[in-house]
Amino acid sequence: AQKITQTQPGMFVQEKEAVTLDCTYDTSDPSYGLFWYKQPSSGEMIFLIYQGSYDQQNATEGRYSLNFQKARKSANLVISASQLGDSAMYFCAMREGNAGGTSYGKLTFGQGTILTVHP
Amino acid sequence: NAGVTQTPKFQVLKTGQSMTLQCAQDMNHNSMYWYRQDPGMGLRLIYYSASEGTTDKGEVPNGYNVSRLNKREFSLRLESAAPSQTSVYFCAGGGVYSNQPQHFGDGTRLSIL
Numbered sequence: 001a002q003k004i005t006q007t008q009p010g011m012f013v014q015e016k017e018a019v020t021l022d023c024t025y026d027t028s029d030p031s032y033g034l035f036w037y038k039q040p041s042s043g044e045m046i047f048l049i050y051q052g053s054y055d056q057q058n059a060t061e062g063r064y065s066l067n068f069q070k071a072r073k074s075a076n077l078v079i080s081a082s083q084l085g086d087s088a089m090y091f092c093a094m095r096e097g098n099a100g101g102t103s104y105g106k107l108t109f110g111q112g113t114i115l116t117v118h119p
Numbered sequence: 120n121a122g123v124t125q126t127p128k129f130q131v132l133k134t135g136q137s138m139t140l141q142c143a144q145d146m147n148h149n150s151m152y153w154y155r156q157d158p159g160m161g162l163r164l165i166y167y168s169a170s171e172g173t174t175d176k177g178e179v180p181n182g183y184n185v186s187r188l189n190k191r192e193f194s195l196r197l198e199s200a201a202p203s204q205t206s207v208y209f210c211a212g213g214g215v216y217s218n219q220p221q222h223f224g225d226g227t228r229l230s231i232l
Contacts, residue, residue, distance in 0.1 A: 109161035
């Protein structure tokens with residue numbers, strides 16, 4: 001079974017609008033972390049935002065926010081005020097185990113969502 | 120401020136040839152990782168090293184070997200390349216705490232003919 005599912009292969013958004021990229025996950029571990037990465041056409045992986053399973057509030061980083069619904073096991077990325085430079089592939093990833101402690105766990109990635117921002 | 124450096128950036132091999140992908144990090148990470156990225160499949164973990172001197176298999180280890188030479192360097196070796204190993208390979212270094220993200224190199228685009 002897929003541990004991370006991104007059901008939107010591609011999304012389109014108008015510049016300056018907000019967009020939500022979906023991510024659902026599957027784990028029985030009470031301690032886990034969820035990450036979003038951006039991969040532009042140049043290929044590098046850029047970390048955007050993190051949410052820990054014990055975090056009480058949704059994570060925010062500038063124009064990025066995470067809509068974390070623990071009971072539904074979803075961690076959707078919201079990008080506000082989209083810019084042309086936001087056009088890229090976006091990956092959701094999960095690390096299981098020790099959400100607040102020493103890291104040793106591996107990342108499991110979803111298949112990614114290609115976001116295209118139209119002017 | 121190099122971060123995670125991978126070499127080479129591009130490589131073309133013939134089936135059966137061997138090669139080693141190099142990765143070095145200057146971020147003092149204990150853990151390092153090798154992933155491959157194939158269209159429609161996201162990134163999949165090949166091998167990882169939780170600390171200097173230890174390595175473990177990930178999701179897709181067949182056909183690969185790794186060496187954690189020291190804390191900085193983690194290499195990936197293809198002993199006998201196959202067309203199915205055509206992919207983009209990423210090395211990453213992990214933070215000490217799990218809320219710290221893995222930092223990725225720029226990737227190696229490998230084609231096996």
